[in-house]
Amino acid sequence: MITVTCVQLAPVAGDGAGNRARSTAAVAAAAGADVIVLPELTTSGYDFESVEQARASAITADDPVFDDWARAAGGAVVVGGFAERDENGVLRNSAMLVDGSGRRVRYRKTHLWDEEALYFTPGDESPPVVDTRAGRIGVIVCYDLEFPELTRSLALRGAELLTVPTNWPLVDRPEGEHPPERIIAMAAARVNRIAVACADRTHLEGGRRYTEGTAIVDANGWTVTEPLTGPGSVTARIDLGVARDKRISTRNHLFDDRRPEIYR
């Protein structure tokens, strides 16, 4: 069993120092967990006023904020989103995984949502699956989750826990329903038998309302955390042993049952 904490906070575009301080404080508050997930674009905020503001908020993958997170985490694996300025000066909507060993694994979001395309260039590499002390952790960002081929591919590559820094704009849903992105996360968990940890932001920025959909889904596909409004965090104990066994009946195995030759 591992302890997973997803942090819901309110990054502010243009306030890099504040975003760094708030995110590091949130990691420190979650220390003791095995895995801590922060939202998409935690260091930069989401609602940029201009390309110039987005560019000014971008940091490189060797920025000291990732050391701050690792130090504050007390040995936990931390996954969080940041606006990256890459080696060619190109902006990326990225996520970083850090742990107590000094390791850094970066992922560049491959499916950009709407106005993100004004600021960022999509990544061209498959998302990482990282062997950590806490288990095998996959990293994707927000809209990536809505491509079931992608979540399947991460599961086939051994991901047991999918971490999803996200900024989900609020959309309509029927009374009593989960947010649609949550339903997609639950289905991805269920069909792949992997846990999914989504850290969303809150809506304190600009005119845009966010879903505040932070939640942890276990490897059977059930949401095991309570809804969270405003800044805070949710924590759950998760058994990744479930994710390592894909047998779902006497004769069925989630992966061996696949018929790729049929999926065309």
Next chain:
Amino acid sequence: MITVTCVQLAPVAGDGAGNRARSTAAVAAAAGADVIVLPELTTSGYDFESVEQARASAITADDPVFDDWARAAGGAVVVGGFAERDENGVLRNSAMLVDGSGRRVRYRKTHLWDEEALYFTPGDESPPVVDTRAGRIGVIVCYDLEFPELTRSLALRGAELLTVPTNWPLVDRPEGEHPPERIIAMAAARVNRIAVACADRTHLEGGRRYTEGTAIVDANGWTVTEPLTGPGSVTARIDLGVARDKRISTRNHLFDDRRPEIYR
């Protein structure tokens, strides 16, 4: 807008005449709909006592029951499951689509669930997507739904409404949650913008309890019918125009946004 009706009934293993009469009566009761969906193995029942009973309950694809359904349907497209004895005498867990034109399109379930493998041989062909008066209709059976690559492939091939004859054994779920198969259906609908119509059976047969999960999910991924206990049906008006437009934001298109080179 089309009208879709999903029938929930209780086929009985070994009572072929009764199953034929009940299914045809249910189709007649639903006449006026554009699409009528019956459960998996409607003509045979599910809980066979022996291979011999399964074999005795199997019919060929030119069985007159399909004419009965087509006649009773008043012009609707009917999709329903049956135990098939194929041209080589091999048993298949199949579904048939019929309409008022005399057309028959058969599909053989490619992903068998547990003890079904004792009786049936899986099919080797991709599920059909059929152009009908009501729209482009895909046909899969039960556990097939749990392979997101398959549902994606049907959507990419133009399916606007996915019909799913099913027999869902009841499994545990948290209080207030949809059945897990429903969540998978809702996610498949949402990520592909297709409607999904699931016809489940009820639990009047043998010792096995069924989910009674009959439901219609619209192309935005929301369940638009009420829960149904026991025999009966659910009906919904569905706008398949939604399914024909995959643009989900100013800059996003569910299919064009795919990055297949990344899904490896």
